[in-house]
Amino acid sequence: MTTTDIKAAGETEERLKRVGALLEGHFQLTSGLHSNRYVQCAKLLSLPQEAEAVSRALADRFSNVKVDIVLGPALGGVIVAHEVARALGTPCLFTERKEGEMQLRRGFEIPKGSQVLVVEDVVTTGGSVKEVLQLVRDAGGEIVGVGSIVQRAASSPFDVRYEALLALQVTAWDPSECPLCAEGSAPVKPGSRPGS
Numbered sequence: 001m002t003t004t005d006i007k008a009a010g011e012t013e014e015r016l017k018r019v020g021a022l023l024e025g026h027f028q029l030t031s032g033l034h035s036n037r038y039v040q041c042a043k044l045l046s047l048p049q050e051a052e053a054v055s056r057a058l059a060d061r062f063s064n065v066k067v068d069i070v071l072g073p074a075l076g077g078v079i080v081a082h083e084v085a086r087a088l089g090t091p092c093l094f095t096e097r098k099e100g101e102m103q104l105r106r107g108f109e110i111p112k113g114s115q116v117l118v119v120e121d122v123v124t125t126g127g128s129v130k131e132v133l134q135l136v137r138d139a140g141g142e143i144v145g146v147g148s149i150v151q152r153a154a155s156s157p158f159d160v161r162y163e164a165l166l167a168l169q170v171t172a173w174d175p176s177e178c179p180l181c182a183e184g185s186a187p188v189k190p191g192s193r194p195g196s
């Protein structure tokens with residue numbers, strides 16, 4: 001990590017916190033697990049100026065390579081792909097899942113030999129992105145790398161260059177083993193309003 005990368009990580013964390021997209025406390029996740037942190041990148045990306053700023057920082061990481069197309073998986077990757085593509089001056093495409101399979105639809109095409117940058121908002125297991133990488137390879141495109149705003153995976157799940165603005169390890173516990181429950185606090189479901 002360079003000094004610039006560390007600065008970018010700090011700035012990204014600040015941005016997420018400022019807009020309430022990164023919460024600290026005691027949460028019950030959709031999976032049923034409990035956690036002390038919760039990140040909802042969509043809340044940051046809902047603000048166009050914030051989306052532009054973080055995506056520009058991500059695009060900067062790839063300014064030393066030739067990029068022909070920026071591609072992201074729907075839904076999380078669409079706004080990031082759009083803003084990174086704007087910063088790099090390339091088209092923005094997105095993939096979407098149809099009957100379980102990741103596809104390029106709407107007349108989108110990856111010409112053979114295109115240099116493709118794949119972006120996502122948050123990488124947790126990297127499953128969706130891996131499907132996008134396969135799709136690009138099948139189309140005869142070349143992967144420049146993968147970029148995300150937040151990396152939740154402990155290490156890169158990809159076999160190509162991977163850049164994330166903020167590495168954010170979120171610990172999750174089974175409710176029976178949750179230290180916060182053991183301390184007597186009750187978890188909240190993120191996104192639900194207090195009292196509702």
Ligand code: ZN
Nearest residue numbers: 034178180181
């Ligand atoms: Zn708990």
